[in-house]
Amino acid sequence: MQFLNGITLLLVYQLVGEVSVRLAGVPIPGPVLGMVMLFLTLWIRGAVPESVGTASSALLSHLSLLFVPAGVGMMAHFSRIADEWIPITLALLLSTIITMVATALIMQFTTRWLGRSTGGQGDE
Incomplete structure (x- = not known):
């Protein structure tokens, strides 16, 4: 229930x-x-x-089952993906790099901000 x-x-x-x-x-x-x-x-x-x-x-x-429709969609549109593989690859690479850089910068900012708010305590 x-x-x-x-x-x-x-x-x-x-x-x-x-x-x-x-x-x-x-x-x-x-x-x-x-x-x-x-x-x-x-x-x-x-x-x-x-x-x-x-x-x-x-x-x-059961999260892996939710990826089945996406996989079927990719197979259904395989020819279109094959025709446009360069823009798709560039978009994936650039978005991955941008996400990694943004995550690193946010992590640095957050670490510094939290370090200031605790007064440097806990860095031992």
Whole structure:
């Protein structure tokens, strides 16, 4: 029963996100807005309900199955991918490099900021 309650709650947040996006005309996917709302709710509560934890653990244990549609889509459009492999490869490489540089810079900034806020304590 915990799983059913948790998955229902997750789907309700997805539905609320989808409805909000459609009504507001916001250019982001509804499930993403629902996920942000769920995150904010859990952050405010300070804890994850047992039902949501059970449902999310079950979904994560089968995460690899969620990649099957993407793989099928790639096979269905293989000729297009083969025709445009250079832009796809450049986009993947550049986005990976940009993400790695941004992550490193954010990590350095955060480390320095946290070091200042603690007054240098804990660096022993």
